Amino acid sequence: MISAIEFIDVSKTFAKKDGTVQTVLDSVSFFIPAGKTTVIAGGSGSGKSVTLKIVLGLMRANSGRVLVQGNDVTGAKGKELEALRTQFGVLFQGSALFDSLTVFENVALPLRERTKKTEEEIGSQVHASLSQFELDGHEDKYPAQLSGGMKKRVGLARAMQLKPAIMLFDEPTTGLDPVMAQEIYQLFAKTQSEFGFTSVIVSHDIPKIFNLADRVIVLNRGNMDVFSSPEEIQWSEKPHIREFVKMTMGDIYQSHLVEI
Amino acid sequence: MKSNPIANLGNTGLYVLTDIGRMTLFLLKAFRGIFRQPFRLKELVRQVNFIGVGSLSVIFFTAASTGLVLGLQGYYSLNKFGAEGMLGSAVSLTLIMELGPVLTALMVAGRAGSAMCAELGIMRISEQIDALDCMAVDPFRYLITPKFIAALISVPLLTVIFDVVGIAGGYVAGVSLMDVSPGSYIEGMRSSVTNHDIRLGIIKSFVFALLVVWICTGRGYFVREIRGAGFGAESVSRVTTQAVVLSSISVLVFDYLLTAVLL
Numbered sequence: 001m002i003s004a005i006e007f008i009d010v011s012k013t014f015a016k017k018d019g020t021v022q023t024v025l026d027s028v029s030f031f032i033p034a035g036k037t038t039v040i041a042g043g044s045g046s047g048k049s050v051t052l053k054i055v056l057g058l059m060r061a062n063s064g065r066v067l068v069q070g071n072d073v074t075g076a077k078g079k080e081l082e083a084l085r086t087q088f089g090v091l092f093q094g095s096a097l098f099d100s101l102t103v104f105e106n107v108a109l110p111l112r113e114r115t116k117k118t119e120e121e122i123g124s125q126v127h128a129s130l131s132q133f134e135l136d137g138h139e140d141k142y143p144a145q146l147s148g149g150m151k152k153r154v155g156l157a158r159a160m161q162l163k164p165a166i167m168l169f170d171e172p173t174t175g176l177d178p179v180m181a182q183e184i185y186q187l188f189a190k191t192q193s194e195f196g197f198t199s200v201i202v203s204h205d206i207p208k209i210f211n212l213a214d215r216v217i218v219l220n221r222g223n224m225d226v227f228s229s230p231e232e233i234q235w236s237e238k239p240h241i242r243e244f245v246k247m248t249m250g251d252i253y254q255s256h257l258v259e260i
Numbered sequence: 261m262k263s264n265p266i267a268n269l270g271n272t273g274l275y276v277l278t279d280i281g282r283m284t285l286f287l288l289k290a291f292r293g294i295f296r297q298p299f300r301l302k303e304l305v306r307q308v309n310f311i312g313v314g315s316l317s318v319i320f321f322t323a324a325s326t327g328l329v330l331g332l333q334g335y336y337s338l339n340k341f342g343a344e345g346m347l348g349s350a351v352s353l354t355l356i357m358e359l360g361p362v363l364t365a366l367m368v369a370g371r372a373g374s375a376m377c378a379e380l381g382i383m384r385i386s387e388q389i390d391a392l393d394c395m396a397v398d399p400f401r402y403l404i405t406p407k408f409i410a411a412l413i414s415v416p417l418l419t420v421i422f423d424v425v426g427i428a429g430g431y432v433a434g435v436s437l438m439d440v441s442p443g444s445y446i447e448g449m450r451s452s453v454t455n456h457d458i459r460l461g462i463i464k465s466f467v468f469a470l471l472v473v474w475i476c477t478g479r480g481y482f483v484r485e486i487r488g489a490g491f492g493a494e495s496v497s498r499v500t501t502q503a504v505v506l507s508s509i510s511v512l513v514f515d516y517l518l519t520a521v522l523l
C-alpha cells in the first residue's frame with residue numbers, strides 16, 4: 001500500500017501555565033494509505049484536531065517526522081509548504097468559513113484564486129456542488145445567517161472544489177440530522193469512488209462512520225491504536241479499546257443480554 | 261516558579277526581538293504580495309474606498325476645524341507683532357509640513373487602522389487565515405497587500421485634501437472673521453511655500469501610511485503571538501487598542517525624525 005500520510009515517532013506537547021507539560025501525542029507512528037478512507041476516533045480532547053493540524057503544517061510537532069506523499073512537512077516552509085498544501089482539501093472543525101463572503105463566494109474562492117476558470121465555469125461548478133449539499137437558494141447568505149449544519153456543508157463543498165488528492169474532514173457530520181449525515185456519507189463514498197482521493201475523517205459518529213472506513217485509528221492518552229478494518233476493532237483485547245467499543249457500539253458479544 | 265528579574269528582562273528582550281523580526285518579515289511578505297498572481301484589483305478598490313473615501317468626512321471635519329483654529333490662533337499671535345500679513349504663510353506651512361500629514365495619519369489609524377486590525381484578528385482566531393493557508397492561497401496577497409497599497413494611495417491623497425481644506429479654513433478665520441486682506445493671505449502662502457516643503461509633507465504622508473497599515477495589519481495577523489493579549493474576543497480588542505496606540509506613537513516619533521533629518 002502506498003502511504004499518503006505517514007507519522008514517524010511524532011510527539012506533540014503543550015506547555016501549561018503552571019509550568020507542567022501536557023502530552024497530546026506521545027511518539028506515535030502510523031500511516032494513512034492512499035486512496036482509502038481512514039477514520040480517526042477518540043474521546044474529546046484526545047488530540048484528533050491537533051493531529052490534522054500537524055499534517056497541514058499549521059502546528060509543529062515537537063519531535064518526529066510527518067511525511068505527506070513522501071515529503072517532509074515538519075521542516076517545510078514557504079513555497080514548499082504551499083506546494084504540500086495544494087494536495088489537501090480541508091474541513092475545519094469550526095468550518096472556518098470566510099464570514100465576510102457569501103456562501104457562493106466561499107465555495108468559489110479556491111476556484112477563483114487557484115484556477116484559471118472563467119466566472120461562468122466557476123458559477124456552474126459551484127451551483128452544482130451547492131445543490132449536492134442541498135444548499136440551493138442559500139447562495140447569497142452570509143455564514144452568520146446559516147445554521148450550524150449548513151456551515152458544515154458549505155465547508156465541505158468548499159473543501160471539495162479543487163478535487164484534492166487528500167481530504168481531511170474534522171467532524172463532517174456533527175450538527176447534521178441523521179438523514180443528512182447519511183446522505184453526506186453516501187456522497188463521500190460516491191465522490192471517492194469517482195476521484196479516488198485519500199480521505200481522513202475525524203468523527204464521533206460511531207459505529208455509522210465505520211461503514212465508510214477502510215481503517216480505523218483510535219487515539220487515547222497520547223497513543224494510537226491502528227486497526228486495518230472496522231471489524232478488527234471489535235476483536236481487540238486491549239481494555240481501553242474494549243471499553244471504547246462497548247461505549248460507542250454497544251456490547252456486541254452479549255447484545256442479546258439486556259443490561260440495566 | 262519564582263520570577264527572577266534578570267530572567268524576566270531577558271525574556272522581554274527576547275520577545276521584543278522576535279516581535280521585531282516577525283514584523284519585518286511580515287512587511288517583506290506584504291510587499292512580495294504585489295508581485296504574486298492573481299492581483300486582486302477589486303479588493304484594492306474596495307480598500308481604497310474604505311480607507312480613503314470612507315475617511316473623507318472625518319478628514320474634512322478635522323481639517324476644517326484645525327484650519328479655523330490655526331487661523332484664529334495665528335492671527336492672535338501674529339497681530340502682536342503687527343504681522344497679520346504673514347498668516348497665509350504660517351497656516352499653510354504648518355499644515356503642509358506638519359499637521360496635515362500627522363493628523364491625517366492619526367485619523368486613519370483610529371478609523372481604518374483599528375478596523376483592519378480587528379478584521380485580521382478575528383480572521384486569525386476563527387481559523388479563517390489557517391483556512392486560506394490550507395487552500396494554498398497566500399494570505400498576504402489575498403488580504404494584506406491590497407490594504408498596504410490602498411493605504412499608500414489613500415493617505416497621501418487624504419493629506420492633500422486635509423491641507424487644502426485646512427488652508428481654506430485658515431482663510432475663513434483670518435480673512436472673513438478677522439481683518440487679514442485676501443491678497444496678503446494668498447500672497448503670503450504663494451511666496452513662502454516651496455517645493456521642498458511640499459515634498460517633505462508628501463514623504464511624511466507616505467511614511468506614516470506605511471507605519472499605520474503595517475502596524476495595524478501586523479498586530480491583527482499576529483494576535484495569537486502577542487504577549488499578554490489573552491484569548492478570543494478579548495485578545496482582538498486588546499491587540500486593536502495596542503495597534504492604534506503603537507501606530508499613533510510611531511507616527512509622532514517618525515514625524516520628529518523626518519523633520520529633523522529632512523527639514
Ligand SMILES: Nc1ncnc2c1ncn2[C@@H]1O[C@H](COP(=O)(O)OP(=O)(O)OP(=O)(O)O)[C@@H](O)[C@H]1O
Binds near residue numbers: 050
Ligand atoms: N493551541 C493549543 N494550546 C494548548 N493546548 C492545546 C492547543 N490546541 C489543542 N490543545 C490541547 O490539546 C488537546 C487535544 O485537542 P484537540 O483539539 O486535538 O482535541 P480533539 O481530539 O479534536 O477533541 P474534540 O473531539 O473535542 O474535537 C486538548 O487537551 C487541548 O486542550
Ligand SMILES: [Mg+2]
Binds near residue numbers: 049050
Ligand atoms: Mg477536534
